[in-house]
Amino acid sequence: MLDSFTVGNTTFSSRLLVGTGKYASYNLMRDALVASKSDIVTVALRRAGTTQSEEDILNYIPDRMHLLPNTSGARNADEAIRIARMARELGCGDLIKIEVIQDQMYLMPDNLETIRATEVLAKEGFIVFPYMSPNLMDAKRLVDAGASCVMPLASPIGSNRGLEAKGLIEILINSIDMPIIVDAGIGRPSDATIAMEMGASAVLVNTAIATSSDPVGMAEAFYHAVEAGRKAYLAKCAPKKFVGSASSPLTGFLRK
Ligand SMILES: CC(=O)[C@@H](O)[C@H](O)COP(=O)(O)O
Numbered sequence: 001m002l003d004s005f006t007v008g009n010t011t012f013s014s015r016l017l018v019g020t021g022k023y024a025s026y027n028l029m030r031d032a033l034v035a036s037k038s039d040i041v042t043v044a045l046r047r048a049g050t051t052q053s054e055e056d057i058l059n060y061i062p063d064r065m066h067l068l069p070n071t072s073g074a075r076n077a078d079e080a081i082r083i084a085r086m087a088r089e090l091g092c093g094d095l096i097k098i099e100v101i102q103d104q105m106y107l108m109p110d111n112l113e114t115i116r117a118t119e120v121l122a123k124e125g126f127i128v129f130p131y132m133s134p135n136l137m138d139a140k141r142l143v144d145a146g147a148s149c150v151m152p153l154a155s156p157i158g159s160n161r162g163l164e165a166k167g168l169i170e171i172l173i174n175s176i177d178m179p180i181i182v183d184a185g186i187g188r189p190s191d192a193t194i195a196m197e198m199g200a201s202a203v204l205v206n207t208a209i210a211t212s213s214d215p216v217g218m219a220e221a222f223y224h225a226v227e228a229g230r231k232a233y234l235a236k237c238a239p240k241k242f243v244g245s246a247s248s249p250l251t252g253f254l255r256k
Pocket residue numbers: 018019020021042070099156157158159160183184185186204205206207208
């Protein structure tokens with residue numbers, strides 16, 4: 001079992017956050033969510049409690065999981081605020097992941113509008129999880145605006161390109177006194193391990209699990225990857241050296 005972490009007033013037992021998009025079926029999604037051992041799942045509000053003709057995705061989310069509605073589809077702060085308020089009215093709770101995106105090619109988040117939305121929603125009592133392009137000054141502005149964590153992207157959503165923003169995320173981890181959840185673009189379990197070894201509080205993964213050949217097996221792999229990375233971080237990795245040094249020194253042996 002992973003050690004817990006807290007965002008706002010909520011403590012999570014797992015440091016792996018998962019998404020609900022791109023699964024071949026809701027049954028497969030549910031099985032992968034269970035296999036991930038995650039206890040927090042993000043869902044686009046536009047997909048929750050949908051039309052009568054479509055089955056409600058919420059019925060396939062295990063009861064024990066915390067719901068993290070997201071504002072996917074919002075193009076500015078006002079739209080994100082409206083979606084967040086709707087989520088709360090629908091009974092989805094106070095957690096909200098803010099995603100504000102205008103760029104349709106790379107799906108880059110708009111940090112400025114995200115900060116604006118965070119300021120309004122935090123004042124209304126929401127526990128705000130803002131998705132952002134990793135930038136130290138903007139991360140500080142998000143904290144000042146009342147964010148409960150910061151979610152820098154590793155690379156574009158759905159790209160599986162991995163930790164392309166590694167160095168910038170490291171700066172946030174070293175400078176921001178708030179949980180850092182690495183979100184988007186994590187393509188392989190090893191990416192998640194590296195993010196956790198660096199000291200990230202958690203990672204969010206969707207596409208890499210949902211679009212693998214075996215989402216249930218991949219969800220299990222991500223569970224172990226996050227656990228391994230966290231344990232390595234706590235155990236503090238040994239320093240790198242430029243030159244070799246014998247792993248089995250001969251000291252302590254009697255030599256003639
Ligand atoms: C589901 C969700 O919130 C995505 O917007 C998120 O950023 C995940 O990205 P990947 O699909 O690249 O894992």
